[in-house]
Amino acid sequence: MIHNFNAGPSILPKEVFEQASQAILNFNNSGLSILEIGHRTPLFETVMEEARSLVKELMQLDEDHEVLFLHGGATTQFMQVPMNLLKQDGVAAYTETGTWANKAIKEAKLFGHVEIAGSAKESNFTTIPKQLSFSKTAAYLHITTNETIAGTQWHHLPYDCGVPLVADMSSDILSRTLNFNKFDLIYAGAQKNMGAAGVNLVVINKTILGNAERVIPTVLDYQNHIKEKSMLNTPPVFAVYVAMLTLRWLKEQGGVAAIETINQQKADLLYSTLETIPFINLPVAKEDRSLMNVVFTMKDEMLEKEFLQYTKDANMYGVKGHRSVGGFRMSLYNALPLSSVQYGVDVIKEFAAKKG
Incomplete structure (x- = not known):
């Protein structure tokens, strides 16, 4: 027996493997594979809707928060977040906690000014910043809740920071109870706690959108994806299906x-x-x-x-x-x-x- 401690893509429940493999051969007794069904057919629309509904239920989200399943993984979100939220002459606050936070900072600098609200660089990223300082006019505060390489995690979250709170939760999504409604934008690649590689979860408070004052490419505009319920373009059908199965499994474990x-x-x-x-x-x-x-x-x-x-x-x-x-x-x-x-x-x- 293999014991899988890999950092990602990582272990999935055995039940999910069994159900997903069956769906490749015959999805819901349709005679079709999950890999060949149309994404705008009722067969898949029910998958997408269940996946979105399960996220809302497990996170206990309010009506202002929308759930999206998008292409590109968390790395795409490094640039999609500032593109949608940060004005060209605006400031965004970022915490510097390790490799993944630094990658997010690099991309944000392409769209506006970045202010380092707190840094763990002096400790060689073996700590989480305890004191944050940033402009209260910042478009948002960005944190990476768990650094997979450094092995650090935010245990005291800056919920009431005074500006929209954005979090990369790629490696600890749905692993612990949080007040998810306190976050204005959450993104997470699915391949660690929530499914297979190939799809990215975005949870967003729709009230913070529409203020970037820039032209955003159609497929990168969160508002377009919200309007189309994650079906603006062909979604990663199989990855969404595996995420749905994993979310079902999590609910069955007690949430x-x-x-x-x-x-x-x-x-x-x-x-x-x-x-x-x-x-x-x-x-x-x-x-x-x-x-x-x-x-x-x-x-x-x-x-x-x-x-x-x-x-x-x-x-x-x-x-x-x-x-x-x-x-x-x-x-x-x-x-x-x-x-x-x-x-x-x-x-x-x-x-x-x-x-x-």
């Missing part, structure tokens, strides 16, 4: 609150084990550690190659750290069972005992 309890158990188990091993270093400040992406290194670099091979031999997949930082990373997304984390902990203890 976001229930999965948060399990996610906390998984993180507590792994972090508490790693803390007991003398030759392992946990670089992230304890209060800012991610519940989704646990990063660590070996104090003796000579052990790293040996440890990686040990995990591979034990059928642990995706433990190697990101190529830009090295070390190790174990991702604990929604679909990863607690039993896999227990197995991983046992393997780590075995390795430590051999080196003890």
